[in-house]
Amino acid sequence: MGGGPVREDEGTAARILDAAERLVQVRGFNGFSYADIAGELGITKAALHYHFAGKADLGLALIGRYASRFAEALAAIDAAGAGALRPAQRLAEYAALYLGVIQDGRMCLCGMLAAEYPTLPPPMREAVAGFFDENEAWLEKVLAEGRADGSLRFPGTARESARMVIAALEGAMLTARPYSDAERFRAVAASILAGLAPDAAAERSPA
Amino acid sequence: MGGGPVREDEGTAARILDAAERLVQVRGFNGFSYADIAGELGITKAALHYHFAGKADLGLALIGRYASRFAEALAAIDAAGAGALRPAQRLAEYAALYLGVIQDGRMCLCGMLAAEYPTLPPPMREAVAGFFDENEAWLEKVLAEGRADGSLRFPGTARESARMVIAALEGAMLTARPYSDAERFRAVAASILAGLAPDAAAERSPA
DNA sequence: GTCTATACAGCGATAGAC
DNA sequence: GTCTATCGCTGTATAGAC
Numbered sequence: 001m002g003g004g005p006v007r008e009d010e011g012t013a014a015r016i017l018d019a020a021e022r023l024v025q026v027r028g029f030n031g032f033s034y035a036d037i038a039g040e041l042g043i044t045k046a047a048l049h050y051h052f053a054g055k056a057d058l059g060l061a062l063i064g065r066y067a068s069r070f071a072e073a074l075a076a077i078d079a080a081g082a083g084a085l086r087p088a089q090r091l092a093e094y095a096a097l098y099l100g101v102i103q104d105g106r107m108c109l110c111g112m113l114a115a116e117y118p119t120l121p122p123p124m125r126e127a128v129a130g131f132f133d134e135n136e137a138w139l140e141k142v143l144a145e146g147r148a149d150g151s152l153r154f155p156g157t158a159r160e161s162a163r164m165v166i167a168a169l170e171g172a173m174l175t176a177r178p179y180s181d182a183e184r185f186r187a188v189a190a191s192i193l194a195g196l197a198p199d200a201a202a203e204r205s206p207a
Numbered sequence: 208m209g210g211g212p213v214r215e216d217e218g219t220a221a222r223i224l225d226a227a228e229r230l231v232q233v234r235g236f237n238g239f240s241y242a243d244i245a246g247e248l249g250i251t252k253a254a255l256h257y258h259f260a261g262k263a264d265l266g267l268a269l270i271g272r273y274a275s276r277f278a279e280a281l282a283a284i285d286a287a288g289a290g291a292l293r294p295a296q297r298l299a300e301y302a303a304l305y306l307g308v309i310q311d312g313r314m315c316l317c318g319m320l321a322a323e324y325p326t327l328p329p330p331m332r333e334a335v336a337g338f339f340d341e342n343e344a345w346l347e348k349v350l351a352e353g354r355a356d357g358s359l360r361f362p363g364t365a366r367e368s369a370r371m372v373i374a375a376l377e378g379a380m381l382t383a384r385p386y387s388d389a390e391r392f393r394a395v396a397a398s399i400l401a402g403l404a405p406d407a408a409a410e411r412s413p414a
Numbered sequence: 415g416t417c418t419a420t421a422c423a424g425c426g427a428t429a430g431a432c
Numbered sequence: 433g434t435c436t437a438t439c440g441c442t443g444t445a446t447a448g449a450c
Binding site: 033034035045046049053054055 | 442443444445446447
């Protein structure tokens with residue numbers, strides 16, 4: 001899901017999305033301009049407006065593509081090992097997804113947008129909330145399954161712990177920013193997983 | 208001195224900081240302008256520049272005041288109960304500090320600035336990192352004490368778990384923003400504490 | 415689909431009167 | 433200490449040529 005250029009014959013719209021995605025993840029939605037993207041791609045601001053009429057349209061497309069990729073990655077985890085991955089392993093894969101996001105000084109697109117939430121156009125707000133809802137639903141399912149088979153232990157409901165996991169991983173990305181240190185994120189992620197699966201010491205590395 | 212209809216005896220500089228603090232916590236450092244503060248206080252942008260020469264100076268003063276208040280709050284926790292508060296209780300008080308921050312759609316000042324980190328002037332960056340370092344040191348001390356007396360249990364080092372706690376609480380503020388729901392934050396905070404003090408189910412929640 | 419050119423609002427910041 | 437006035441720059445967005 002990390003984003004980044006995919007192929008060389010990628011269309012202009014996709015290249016705009018790639019550059020904008022990186023800029024939002026690094027500098028925030030209020031921290032970049034059409035001029036930044038135009039300069040990076042070697043086109044003019046006017047050309048950008050042809051592909052995405054306004055910044056709000058661009059932002060909405062950004063979230064849609066990002067959420068789709070994330071959903072595909074979650075489906076891939078469910079399908080891995082012919083659907084035989086144990087809950088703790090799926091959690092580790094989930095954390096590994098986040099590890100792939102933070103490269104190059106980025107943080108989660110929707111985590112960044114959550115910080116800027118009050119300044120976002122309403123359509124973007126709804127899309128951001130939807131992203132978190134989907135992650136929460138997937139994690140709740142995994143956690144409930146892990147509790148049922150005894151491989152995961154946590155207090156309260158599976159939904160509450162799902163929210164805790166998302167909060168901790170997003171917060172780990174956020175608080176790692178001042179230190180430009182991916183290892184710092186990895187250690188925090190490992191600490192979270194270890195707290196949920198105290199028995200499975202060998203399963204907890206998200207790398 | 209001059210007499211506008213001011214609520215209190217608070218000086219202009221302090222009132223500027225109050226307004227700016229709220230604006231940064233809600234909209235981010237890149238999401239407000241001198242005009243916003245001036246309009247709110249009924250003064251002009253030029254008057255603002257008299258008190259804080261540039262936006263970077265204002266931002267630095269903001270972090271300094273915020274960090275000082277936080278340090279005082281931590282010292283108050285250490286002093287509470289004549290220094291007899293148990294580690295789990297001190298942790299709960301720590302989480303309660305965060306709960307007081309998120310009112311009115313705010314999030315932690317330094318959490319917000321961490322998201323905007325790459326766009327901040329270098330002096331502000333150093334101050335933000337210092338805030339997290341201080342929190343980490345305080346938490347590490349509490350966690351180590353809790354492990355020593357058997358009241359807290361966690362994997363890895365006390366420092367790693369301290370970073371996990373900060374990440375989870377900051378992330379809980381971040382991910383609660385789309386839902387405008389303080390209860391959502393409270394539940395996540397309780398989930399974190401419960402994971403560290405599994406024996407103390409009756410341990411008071413951060414409310 | 416991309417360009418040049420431009421409109422127009424907003425930004426941080428400064429000079430000088432009072 | 434606050435004001436009016438203004439500067440230079442950047443922001444998003446648009447019109448119309450090619």
